[in-house]
Amino acid sequence: MIDSSDVRGGAGPRPAAPPANLILIEQSGVKHQIPQPSADSGMIEAEHAIDQRGSQLREVKVVSRHRAIARWKSGEVGWRRVA
16 A cells, blocks of 8 residues: 555655643742644744733743743743753
8 A cells, every 4th residue: 555655755744743832820820721733833922921921920831742842930031941
């Protein structure tokens, strides 16, 4: 049996990026988990959240496949890559 990737020599559409979660932890400890279609979109949304609500947040994480990709903590400058 031959599938379509064999016919094209293995060149095909890129696999979809795995979904991610944006996790916002407020200063009070309240945790919000927001599903994202990909880690890239999670990073973009995280930066918007930091710009809009930075003083109310203690920590922001982008997690994909149960693994943290990037993290920001209150008082730090910029993102810390975890993965």
